[in-house]
Amino acid sequence: MAFRGFLPMMNRCLVRRAVAETKTAGGIMLPETSQSKLNIGEVLAIGEGQRVENGSLIPMSVSVGEKVLLPEFGGSEIELEGEKFMLYRDLDFLGKFH
Amino acid sequence: MAFRGFLPMMNRCLVRRAVAETKTAGGIMLPETSQSKLNIGEVLAIGEGQRVENGSLIPMSVSVGEKVLLPEFGGSEIELEGEKFMLYRDLDFLGKFH
Amino acid sequence: MAFRGFLPMMNRCLVRRAVAETKTAGGIMLPETSQSKLNIGEVLAIGEGQRVENGSLIPMSVSVGEKVLLPEFGGSEIELEGEKFMLYRDLDFLGKFH
Amino acid sequence: MAFRGFLPMMNRCLVRRAVAETKTAGGIMLPETSQSKLNIGEVLAIGEGQRVENGSLIPMSVSVGEKVLLPEFGGSEIELEGEKFMLYRDLDFLGKFH
Amino acid sequence: MAFRGFLPMMNRCLVRRAVAETKTAGGIMLPETSQSKLNIGEVLAIGEGQRVENGSLIPMSVSVGEKVLLPEFGGSEIELEGEKFMLYRDLDFLGKFH
Amino acid sequence: MAFRGFLPMMNRCLVRRAVAETKTAGGIMLPETSQSKLNIGEVLAIGEGQRVENGSLIPMSVSVGEKVLLPEFGGSEIELEGEKFMLYRDLDFLGKFH
Amino acid sequence: MAFRGFLPMMNRCLVRRAVAETKTAGGIMLPETSQSKLNIGEVLAIGEGQRVENGSLIPMSVSVGEKVLLPEFGGSEIELEGEKFMLYRDLDFLGKFH
Numbered sequence: 001m002a003f004r005g006f007l008p009m010m011n012r013c014l015v016r017r018a019v020a021e022t023k024t025a026g027g028i029m030l031p032e033t034s035q036s037k038l039n040i041g042e043v044l045a046i047g048e049g050q051r052v053e054n055g056s057l058i059p060m061s062v063s064v065g066e067k068v069l070l071p072e073f074g075g076s077e078i079e080l081e082g083e084k085f086m087l088y089r090d091l092d093f094l095g096k097f098h
Numbered sequence: 099m100a101f102r103g104f105l106p107m108m109n110r111c112l113v114r115r116a117v118a119e120t121k122t123a124g125g126i127m128l129p130e131t132s133q134s135k136l137n138i139g140e141v142l143a144i145g146e147g148q149r150v151e152n153g154s155l156i157p158m159s160v161s162v163g164e165k166v167l168l169p170e171f172g173g174s175e176i177e178l179e180g181e182k183f184m185l186y187r188d189l190d191f192l193g194k195f196h
Numbered sequence: 197m198a199f200r201g202f203l204p205m206m207n208r209c210l211v212r213r214a215v216a217e218t219k220t221a222g223g224i225m226l227p228e229t230s231q232s233k234l235n236i237g238e239v240l241a242i243g244e245g246q247r248v249e250n251g252s253l254i255p256m257s258v259s260v261g262e263k264v265l266l267p268e269f270g271g272s273e274i275e276l277e278g279e280k281f282m283l284y285r286d287l288d289f290l291g292k293f294h
Numbered sequence: 295m296a297f298r299g300f301l302p303m304m305n306r307c308l309v310r311r312a313v314a315e316t317k318t319a320g321g322i323m324l325p326e327t328s329q330s331k332l333n334i335g336e337v338l339a340i341g342e343g344q345r346v347e348n349g350s351l352i353p354m355s356v357s358v359g360e361k362v363l364l365p366e367f368g369g370s371e372i373e374l375e376g377e378k379f380m381l382y383r384d385l386d387f388l389g390k391f392h
Numbered sequence: 393m394a395f396r397g398f399l400p401m402m403n404r405c406l407v408r409r410a411v412a413e414t415k416t417a418g419g420i421m422l423p424e425t426s427q428s429k430l431n432i433g434e435v436l437a438i439g440e441g442q443r444v445e446n447g448s449l450i451p452m453s454v455s456v457g458e459k460v461l462l463p464e465f466g467g468s469e470i471e472l473e474g475e476k477f478m479l480y481r482d483l484d485f486l487g488k489f490h
Numbered sequence: 491m492a493f494r495g496f497l498p499m500m501n502r503c504l505v506r507r508a509v510a511e512t513k514t515a516g517g518i519m520l521p522e523t524s525q526s527k528l529n530i531g532e533v534l535a536i537g538e539g540q541r542v543e544n545g546s547l548i549p550m551s552v553s554v555g556e557k558v559l560l561p562e563f564g565g566s567e568i569e570l571e572g573e574k575f576m577l578y579r580d581l582d583f584l585g586k587f588h
Numbered sequence: 589m590a591f592r593g594f595l596p597m598m599n600r601c602l603v604r605r606a607v608a609e610t611k612t613a614g615g616i617m618l619p620e621t622s623q624s625k626l627n628i629g630e631v632l633a634i635g636e637g638q639r640v641e642n643g644s645l646i647p648m649s650v651s652v653g654e655k656v657l658l659p660e661f662g663g664s665e666i667e668l669e670g671e672k673f674m675l676y677r678d679l680d681f682l683g684k685f686h
Contacts, residue, residue, distance in 0.1 A: 006265070008291040009257055039176075047291075048257075053151050053249050061107060061146075069104070069176065078235075078265065078290065087290055094176065094185055095106040095145075137372075154349050159303055159342075167300070167372065192372065192381055193302040193341075202461070204487040205453055243487075244453075249445050274431075274461065274486065283486055333568075347543050355499055355538075363496070363568065388568065388577055389498040389537075398657070400683040401649060439683075440649075445641050470627075470657065470682065479682055529666075543641050551597060551636075559594070559666065584666065584675055585596040585635075 001064055003045035004080050008087060011050035013062060014078075015041035015070070015086045039070040040097070041086065050089075061090045067097040099162055101143035102178050106185060109148035111160060112176075113139035113168070113184045137168040138195070139184065148187075159188045165195040197260055199241035200276050204283060207246035209258060210274075211237035211266070211282045235266040236293070237282065246285075257286045263293040295358055297339035298374050302381060305344035307356060308372075309335035309364070309380045333364040334391070335380065344383075355384045361391040393456055395437035396472050400479060403442035405454060406470075407433035407462070407478045431462040432489070433478065442481075453482045459489040491554055493535035494570050498577060501540035503552060504568075505531035505560070505576045529560040530587070531576065540579075551580045557587040589652055591633035592668050596675060599638035601650060602666075603629035603658070603674045627658040628685070629674065638677075649678045655685040 001007075008014050018040040043066050049057045062068060075088040099105075106112050116138040141164045147155045160166060173186040197203075204210050214236040239262050245253045258264060271284045295301075302308050312334040337360045343351045356362060369382040393399075400406050410432040435458050441449045454460060467480045491497075498504050508530040533556045539547045552558060565578045589595075596602050606628040631654045637645045650656060663676045 002294045005293050006291050007294055009289050010287065012290060014291070051254050052153060055248060055252050055254050056153050058149050058153050072174070076268065076290065091108065093107050094110060094174065095104050095112070097103050098100045098105055150349055151347050156345050156349050166303075170370070189304065191303050192306060192370065193300050193308070195299050196296045196301055198490045201489050202487050203490055205485050206483065208486060210487070241487075247450050251444060251448050251450050272464065272486065346545055350545050352541050352545050362499075366566065385500065387499050388502060388566065389496050389504070391495050392492045392497055394686045397685050398683050399686055401681050402679065404682060406683070437683075443646050447640055447644050447646050468660070468682065542643055546643050548639050548643050558597075562664070581598065583597050584600060584664065585594050585602070587593050588590045588595055 001045060006045065006080055008045055008047040010047045011058070011060060011089050011091065012047045012087050013043050013060075013090055013093075014045040015068065015075075015088055016044055017041045017070070017086055018067075039072065041068055041070050042066070043068060044085070046090070062093060062096060069094040069096065099143060104143065104178055106143055106145040108145045109156070109158060109187050109189065110145045110185050111141050111158075111188055111191075112143040113166065113173075113186055114142055115139045115168070115184055116165075137170065137192075139166055139168050140164070141166060142183070144188070160191060160194060167192040167194065197241060202241065202276055204241055204243040206243045207254070207256060207285045207287065208243045208283050209239050209256075209286055209289075210241040211264065211271075211284055212240055213237045213266070213282055214263075235268065237264055237266050238262070239264060240281070242286070258289060258292060265290040265292065295339060300339065300374055302339055302341040304341045305352070305354060305383050305385065306341045306381050307337050307354075307384055307387075308339040309362065309369075309382055310338055311335045311364070311380055312361075333366065333388075335362055335364050336360070337362060338379070340384070356387060356390060363388040363390065393437060398437065398472055400437055400439040402439045403450070403452060403481050403483065404439045404479050405435050405452075405482055405485075406437040407460065407467075407480055408436055409433045409462070409478055410459075431464065433460055433462050434458070435460060436477070438482070454485060454488060461486040461488065491535060496535065496570055498535055498537040500537045501548070501550060501579050501581065502537045502577050503533050503550075503580055503583075504535040505558065505565075505578055506534055507531045507560070507576055508557075529562065529584075531558055531560050532556070533558060534575065536580070552583060552586060559584040559586065589633060594633065594668055596633055596635040598635045599646070599648060599677050599679065600635045600675050601631050601648075601678055601681075602633040603656065603663075603676055604632055605629045605658070605674055606655075627660065629656055629658050630654070631656060632673070634678070650681060650684060657682040657684065 003014050043062050043064055046060050046062065046064060049060050051057055071092050071094055074092055075086045078085055078087055101112050141160050141162055144158050144162060147158050149155055169190050169192055172190055173184045176183055176185055199210050239258050239260055242256050242258065242260060245256050247253055267288050267290055270288055271282045274281055274283055297308050337356050337358055340354045340356065340358060343354050345351055365386050365388055368386055369380045372379055372381055395406050435454050435456055438452050438454060438456060441452050443449055463484050463486055466484055467478045470477055470479055493504050533552050533554055536550045536552065536554060539550050541547055561582050561584055564582055565576045568575055568577055591602050631650050631652055634648050634650065634652060637648050639645055659680050659682055662680055663674045666673055666675055
């Protein structure tokens with residue numbers, strides 16, 4: 001299932017990174033610095049899975065719509081229709097939220 | 099089985115690290131320095147296991163609730179609902195207590 | 197299927213890199229610097245696939261004519277009949293556009 | 295079979311290191327320096343074995359009670375109930391004494 | 393099939409490197425510097441193929457007489473009867489010309 | 491088969507290193523320097539063999555009593571009952587003498 | 589088949605290196621410097637072959653008596669009965685002469 005016509009390859013996943021609240025509950029703008037980058041993201045599209053040595057395909061361990069805990073490092077940033085997203089391999093996710 | 103809605107992935111395990119007594123038996127506060135970080139932790143949640151080359155899944159070698167001896171290094175620290183936990187792969191645990 | 201008589205080997209793919217518009221809609225030439233190198237390319241020819249340990253062939257994950265998202269680094273530049281192309285392994289593509 | 299409630303994991307083994315005689319036969323205390331650390335140890339507890347690529351378990355090559363020749367380097371030191379022990383993987387032992 | 397009595401081993405291939413025209417169409421000698429080393433070569437002899445882990449032989453992916461695109465680096469230079477040739481493994485060829 | 495109660499593990503072998511003649515045929519002591527360390531040794535005890543990925547055991551390629559050509563580097567020195575021996579893996583031997 | 593009682597192990601081969609003519613056809617001694625070390629050698633003895641992961645034996649790719657093209661680097665020098673020979677693994681040979 002592609003996202004905006006884009007389909008990740010192998011065991012890669014397209015992820016939109018959650019952004020911390022920029023306003024307090026009372027609506028006051030938080031300074032940029034305190035807008036911490038959350039390591040949480042939503043899976044928007046997934047590849048078909050990784051082929052291993054004997055050629056068989058390892059099924060993906062996340063599905064579209066799941067909330068995942070991102071590793072501190074790694075992943076590559078891409079731009080689709082002017083918006084920034086991240087690409088990770090499913091192996092890299094630390095966990096997911098149910 | 100998730101912990102606070104969080105489910106580790108692959109062969110990762112969520113661990114709460116045991117903290118050394120901060121008071122002597124008589125209730126006197128121990129100075130911070132002597133509160134040694136114990137390398138013992140409790141397993142709170144585990145992933146489904148590691149997929150190996152032929153795609154099969156290696157079952158986890160620890161289960162939720164077990165007390166484990168943590169390696170001196172490694173693991174990644176994560177925060178859930180304001181509390182700090184550690185994530186380890188089950189391969190990294192040195193042993194467990196029965 | 198060769199391209200101009202050239203057939204990539206193994207899991208390599210011949211790619212023509214898309215080039216950003218050099219003129220504004222109104223036809224004014226954009227300065228060289230702003231002609232950003234798009235990381236998008238078109239697959240012109242593909243190899244037969246990669247042989248793995250047990251000798252079997254892993255089928256290619258892209259086909260001729262598909263639009264792919266190129267990695268930021270890697271790939272080798274080659275010249276055919278005076279025109280420059282890129283060679284990538286299919287594993288390296290980040291994703292494809294449908 | 296745990297030792298003081300501790301069970302090593304995978305192919306790890308709990309070892310008590312033999313200590314050289316601190317007194318001569320005549321009972322005279324040997325200086326610290328000459329108390330050479332013997333590279334010999336006794337196996338107190340063993341893990342279930344190492345899982346290999348296809349998921350099968352490789353049986354342990356030592357059993358509890360055996361005397362083993364320790365490698366010069368490696369192993370990790372742990373403390374149980376105030377006493378110091380070593381943890382090695384069975385692959386690391388150079389040999390055993392019958 | 394040996395070339396001048398020489399048979400490459402494993403998945404190695406003996407290659408004669410194509411040399412750029414040294415004269416213009418009109419017959420004027422081109423200066424040495426402009427005689428660019430083409431990365432194209434002809435396969436003169438091939439080994440029996442590479443043995444993989446399970447002992448089976450992976451068939452060669454080029455045959456004698458084919459024109460191949462050489463990688464920019466790698467290969468080893470050898471001399472047979474006073475003439476210089478290159479030895480490459482078939483994996484290293486970027487592609488071939490039909 | 492153990493040697494002085496010592497049994498090497500895995501594919502390790504206990505070896506007594508041959509020492510060059512310290513006297514000429516006529517009985518004159520050779521200076522230390524000319525007593526070259528021969529890279530030849532006798533196999534005194536062998537392990538059960540190396541376990542490979544699928545858990546099977548690779549039989550040893552030398553047997554007790556054989557004379558072997560030792561590699562220039564590698565091996566570990568151990569002491570049994572006051573005498574120095576060497577431990578090598580059978581893979582490391584360059585050859586054997588019949 | 590041993591050579592002077594020496595049998596290489598695994599996939600190693602005993603090789604006598606060919607030496608360039610030290611005299612011109614007319615019998616005049618060539619200076620040492622011009623006696624180029626030829627990268628050609630004759631196979632004098634071979635091991636039983638290399639054991640791979642699943643324990644099976646990969647047959648040797650050269651036989652005793654064959655002339656081989658030696659790699660520029662690698663191999664180890666050994667001495668048998670005062671004469672110097674080289675030991676290579678059969679994988680290292682670049683090719684052979686028929």
